[in-house]
Amino acid sequence: MNHIQRSERTLCAVQFLQYGLRASIISQETQLPLKFVRTLAKEQMITAAKSGLLDNLQSILSSQYKIMSSTLMLSIYHGLAKAYISFDMDLNLLLKAHQKHQQIWLGFGFEKELCISINQAWVLVTALLSQHVELSHYPCGYTKIILNSSKYQLECPVCEHLDSH
Numbered sequence: 001m002n003h004i005q006r007s008e009r010t011l012c013a014v015q016f017l018q019y020g021l022r023a024s025i026i027s028q029e030t031q032l033p034l035k036f037v038r039t040l041a042k043e044q045m046i047t048a049a050k051s052g053l054l055d056n057l058q059s060i061l062s063s064q065y066k067i068m069s070s071t072l073m074l075s076i077y078h079g080l081a082k083a084y085i086s087f088d089m090d091l092n093l094l095l096k097a098h099q100k101h102q103q104i105w106l107g108f109g110f111e112k113e114l115c116i117s118i119n120q121a122w123v124l125v126t127a128l129l130s131q132h133v134e135l136s137h138y139p140c141g142y143t144k145i146i147l148n149s150s151k152y153q154l155e156c157p158v159c160e161h162l163d164s165h
């Protein structure tokens, strides 16, 4: 990484930290050292850069609201990634997709607390890109999240249909 790249990534890292993305994720995706990202957070007085385990897929998809929120998030990211021809994890797209997702979510009149966080969105999109998760459709047409590595099945929030894949 040259100096200009490092400067660019540093500016992006600050933006991601401000949005609430964890330092460990930012470090992993930008290749900036974790210690450096944590120092940036301190300098910016950002306390949201928590450590500890990230939520796993099953806990993210633990309620019908979270499933709806996750489906929306993944659909938007998928659409943007196609439009931008971006097949690897792209934190800028992740932010854009999460912002759009939140706009729509609040537009529906749902509470902000019920939707998935940016860190949970990263877990979901990472799973989508590594094909641990796929998008399909229920017979009613509603978008379905398929968990490839698990027998755990998600019920359709619209018609409560549960089918095997």
Ligand SMILES: [Zn+2]
Residues within 6 Å of the ligand: 138, 139, 140, 141, 142, 156, 157, 158, 159, 160, 161
């Ligand atoms: Zn359905």
